[in-house]
Structures are given as C-alpha cells and as structure tokens.
Amino acid sequence: LFAGIQDAPLDPIMRLFEAFNADPSPKKLNLVVGVYTDADGKVPRLRAVQTAEKRWIEKGLPKTxxxxxxxxxxxxxxxxxxxxxxxxxxxxxxxxxxxxxxxxxxxxxxxxxxxxxxxxxxxxxxxxxxxxxxxxxxxxxxxxxxxxxxxxxxxxxxxxxxxxxxxxxxxxxxxxxxxxxxxxxxxxxxxxxxxxxxxxxxxxxxxxxxxxxxxxxxxxxxxxxxxxxxxxxxxxxxxxxxxxxxxxxxxxxxxxxxxxxxxxxxxxxxxxxxxxxxxxxxxxxxxxxxxxxxxxxxxDPELRADWERELGEMRDRIRAMRERMADSLQQRHPERGFDAIKTQKGMFSYTGLSPAEATRLREEHEVYALETGRICVAAVNTHNIDHVIDAIDAVVKG
Ligand code: PLP
Incomplete structure (x- = not known):
C-alpha cells in the first residue's frame, strides 16, 4: 500500500535540530528553533500561567x-x-x-x-x-x-x-x-x-x-x-x-x-x-x-496584569540582546549592516550571514543557525551572547 511513497525531504530546521542533538560539544548553542528561553536558557513557566493552572486543577472540573x-x-x-x-x-x-x-x-x-x-x-x-x-x-x-x-x-x-x-x-x-x-x-x-x-x-x-x-x-x-x-x-x-x-x-x-x-x-x-x-x-x-x-x-484582572508584565520582561530581554549584538557587530564590521538586528522585531533576525558563513558558525563554533542566516534572538542570553558575537565576528573575518 505504502511502498511507492516518495521520501519527503527533511525540513532544514528538523535536520539541524537532529544534528544539534547528536553534537557532543558542551559549548553547542541552538539558535535554530523558535522557542523563547529566559536569561538562564530555560523555557519559562510564566507566573500567571502557573497560578491559573493551579486554580483550574483545584476546581476539579470534569473534562467533558x-x-x-x-x-x-x-x-x-x-x-x-x-x-x-x-x-x-x-x-x-x-x-x-x-x-x-x-x-x-x-x-x-x-x-x-x-x-x-x-x-x-x-x-x-x-x-x-x-x-x-x-x-x-x-x-x-x-x-x-x-x-x-x-x-x-x-x-x-x-x-x-x-x-x-x-x-x-x-x-x-x-x-x-x-x-x-x-x-x-x-x-x-x-x-x-x-x-x-x-x-x-x-x-x-x-x-x-x-x-x-x-x-x-x-x-x-x-x-x-x-x-x-x-x-x-x-x-x-x-x-x-x-x-x-x-x-x-x-x-x-x-x-x-x-x-x-x-x-x-x-x-x-x-x-x-x-x-x-x-x-x-x-x-x-x-x-x-x-x-x-x-x-x-x-x-482575571490580576493574573492578566502579571502576564502582561512578564510578557513585557521577555520583550525587553530580547530587545537588550538585540542591542548588544547589533552594537558590537556593527562596530566590528560596519559594512555588513548588522545594526538591522536592533530594528528587527520579535524572536528572529536575518543576520545577513551567507550559507557558507552559517555552516562555519556551526562547524567551527558550535553555534547552530539556519543557512538563510536566520537566528533565534530569543535563545541568546547574557551567558552565551559573547560566544555568539565572537563566533559571528570570526566567520565574517573569514
Ligand atoms: N505562524 C508563524 C509565523 C509562526 O512562526 C508559527 C510558529 O512558529 C506559527 C504560525 C504556529 O504557531 P503554533 O506553534 O501556535 O502552531
């Protein structure tokens, strides 16, 4: 029934994700997947979400x-x-x-x-x-x-x-x-x-x-x-x-x-x-x-206000990482337009890295980014930002 099905090509994100999981390096850094991680590199459990979850479970409602x-x-x-x-x-x-x-x-x-x-x-x-x-x-x-x-x-x-x-x-x-x-x-x-x-x-x-x-x-x-x-x-x-x-x-x-x-x-x-x-x-x-x-x-007005605060904290943290990356890389390579990282919004940035540079980023510095040069800025934090900046600097220098 199914033997004639053609193999589907693995999506580039999944391919890199598998390569990342198989990489034994303790320095490896995943800037591929679209998930926000906090200042310690963890996927956060938001305060309001935890309270709401507790309240809901305590109600013991039937799951109809x-x-x-x-x-x-x-x-x-x-x-x-x-x-x-x-x-x-x-x-x-x-x-x-x-x-x-x-x-x-x-x-x-x-x-x-x-x-x-x-x-x-x-x-x-x-x-x-x-x-x-x-x-x-x-x-x-x-x-x-x-x-x-x-x-x-x-x-x-x-x-x-x-x-x-x-x-x-x-x-x-x-x-x-x-x-x-x-x-x-x-x-x-x-x-x-x-x-x-x-x-x-x-x-x-x-x-x-x-x-x-x-x-x-x-x-x-x-x-x-x-x-x-x-x-x-x-x-x-x-x-x-x-x-x-x-x-x-x-x-x-x-x-x-x-x-x-x-x-x-x-x-x-x-x-x-x-x-x-x-x-x-x-x-x-x-x-x-x-x-x-x-x-x-x-x-719930209180939970909502707290959620908005925490969402604001996530937004501000990403913005701070963007500013640090953009300022540092722009100063080192003014011709590459890295300052756009600062004006771009949300979890991702197109860094302008070429496919060859993105490959060297992964192979020589264990920083995983898509070949299009897309990085997930929401995965950058104060512990890994210098590694990211230095790695990009090194591959751009060639
Ligand atoms: N639309 C865009 C532009 C996205 O980036 C994503 C997730 O990455 C989605 C939709 C899907 O979101 P969800 O994970 O809630 O299905």
Whole structure:
C-alpha cells in the first residue's frame, strides 16, 4: 500500500535540530528553533500561567467536551486582545472566533474554509516566510506564490516591491500577512506602510489572512495588533490566526484561535457554522486544558496584569540582546549592516550571514543557525551572547 511513497525531504530546521542533538560539544548553542528561553536558557513557566493552572486543577472540573468553537469567555478575550478593549467591531457582531490547535491549526482551518469557497484562488505568501505557510496552503489545495518582502540591503521590509506585486495580483487572491514580528526576518512594515496597504488590499479585492503568532513580542500587545485593527476599522472581510504558544510559553498545549471577520452579522453566522462543520469532521472539538489556562489569565484582572508584565520582561530581554549584538557587530564590521538586528522585531533576525558563513558558525563554533542566516534572538542570553558575537565576528573575518 505504502511502498511507492516518495521520501519527503527533511525540513532544514528538523535536520539541524537532529544534528544539534547528536553534537557532543558542551559549548553547542541552538539558535535554530523558535522557542523563547529566559536569561538562564530555560523555557519559562510564566507566573500567571502557573497560578491559573493551579486554580483550574483545584476546581476539579470534569473534562467533558468543549464547544467546537471554544468557550465564549475564551473567544471574547481573544477578540479583545486582537481588536482592543471597546473597539466598535466587538459590538458589531461580525467577527467569529474559533479556538484552534495552536496558530497552525487556525491557519489550517482558515485555509480549509477558503479552499471550499474559493478553490481556484492563488495564495501569496511573503518571500521569505515561515516555511509552513507554503506547505499548509499547498496541502489545502491552493497554488502558492511569493510576494517580494525582504531587502537584504537594508535588513528591513521592501514595501515598494511588495506593493507593486500585490497591485498586480488577480482579484480574489489570498494574501498571507505577518501582523508583527515577521518570521523569519524580524523585519516588519511600518504603521504608515500598513495604513497604505490596508485600503490597497480592499481596492484590489484581495482576501487578507493575517498571522499573529508573536503578539506582545514586538512593541507591545496593542501596538503589535495595530495592523489587525486597521483592517477591522476599514470594514473589510478578513481572517486572523492567533497563536498563544509563545506569548504564554505554552507551546505543547497547542492554544490558538481563528477569527473570521465578515461584512455583517448574517454573513458572520454563515461562515461560523461553515467553519464549525469543517472542524467537526476534522478533529471534532478543541482541547480543554491549555485554553482553560489562557482563558483564566486573560479574564482575571490580576493574573492578566502579571502576564502582561512578564510578557513585557521577555520583550525587553530580547530587545537588550538585540542591542548588544547589533552594537558590537556593527562596530566590528560596519559594512555588513548588522545594526538591522536592533530594528528587527520579535524572536528572529536575518543576520545577513551567507550559507557558507552559517555552516562555519556551526562547524567551527558550535553555534547552530539556519543557512538563510536566520537566528533565534530569543535563545541568546547574557551567558552565551559573547560566544555568539565572537563566533559571528570570526566567520565574517573569514
Ligand atoms: N505562524 C508563524 C509565523 C509562526 O512562526 C508559527 C510558529 O512558529 C506559527 C504560525 C504556529 O504557531 P503554533 O506553534 O501556535 O502552531
């Protein structure tokens, strides 16, 4: 039955992860995977999350099935996080939110909904993008194309090139946009660029699908959601995939949400029941544990304030590492544009290292980075930063 299946190539992240695990060196450093580690190199258990978990377990509630779309307090809290407290869209009843299996599950359910409704649409993702975007939309049956996004020259987003490409996309194409903390480059559009893009997408009749996997890691919870809010204010229909894996440090709990914004309450009700039917025939109901914890934290004022504080501490720690790396490397190699590491946002940076330099970084200095030059800045800390800087310095010197 299965002997004729062609071997799938191992994804570069998994390949390097396996090589890292097999490396016996005590000095080895993993800057490959997208996981935030704290100042001591540990995946944190957030204070508010621990308290919420304890409270929830103490209640001893039965683990019955959860509604297909998740509980109302969870969905309301997700919408408030996305659109902001008191936002008009919250009372307009045109946004449907469904709890999902992480951000990936939100993208997948959204892709399946769109594939049923618009099977011939093209999906445009940024070049480069999170590698699963292409795989996921291709699996859903779409043809996936790249829109220009990153400028290696500036280390920032190349908005004019992106805009020129999107202007020529056929009406009805789906455009996947990273709302903040672009993975893998760390290069985000400015707010003015978003203000220019949002009406352009409406004029061109494109379908925006925003991916917000790092809300709170860029400039703050509200500032990072600003692109989502601009779309909401514009009155357009759009989709948003939220992930709580990184912001709650709950990776394995798989907590996320898909929000679909329709033009009016009647269209919202239709698309919500359509999405629920797809979920029912896919995994039936979402999980309980992780979402219950996120719900408790987001709805309890004290826990929420503490979570926001701790998220802010994570953001500030990454920013401090960015500044130290950028300043030191820029001083040593002013021609390489390492200062962009400082302006890039979120957990990742495109350092501008070539594939050969990234290979030498691994082979000669045991610092594992992707061949594209992407590093996870969220894995750099005061104990390992000098090693990282010296290793990059050494490979750039050649
Ligand atoms: N979208 C982007 C851009 C990501 O980087 C990630 C995770 O790395 C996801 C979505 C998926 O998040 P989750 O782990 O919650 O499925």
């Amino acid at each position: 099935y959860r509604p297909i779309e998740g509980t109302k307090p969870f969905r309301d809290a997700v919408q408030e996080l996305l659109f902001g407290k008191g936002a008009p869209i919250l009372s307009q009843n045109r946004a449907a939110t469904l709890q999902s299996i992480g951000g990936t599950g939100a993208l997948k359910t959204g892709a399946d909904v769109l594939a049923k409704l618009f099977p011939n649409a093209t999906v445009a993702v940024s070049n480069p993008s999170w590698e699963n975007h292409k795989a996921l939309f291709t699996q859903a049956g779409f043809t996936v194309v790249d829109y220009p996004y990153f400028s290696a020259e500036t280390g920032g987003a190349d908005y004019p090139a992106m805009k020129a490409y999107l202007q020529d996309l056929p009406k009805g194409s789906i455009v996947v946009l990273h709302a903040c903390c672009h993975n893998p480059t760390g290069a985000d559009l400015s707010l003015d660029e978003w203000r220019d893009l949002v009406p352009l997408i409406a004029e061109r009749g494109l379908i925006p699908f925003l991916d917000i996997a790092y809300q709170g890691f860029g400039n703050g919870l509200d500032a990072d959601a600003e692109p989502v809010r601009l779309f909401a204010e514009s009155g357009q229909e759009f989709l948003v995939a939220s992930s709580f894996s990184k912001s709650f440090s709950l990776y394995g709990e798989r907590v996320g949400a898909l929000t679909i914004v329709a033009e009016n309450p009647a269209a919202k009700a239709k698309v919500e029941s359509f999405a629920k039917r797809l979920v029912r025939a896919s995994y039936s109901n979402p999980h309980t544990h992780g979402a219950a914890i996120v719900e408790i934290v987001l709805t």
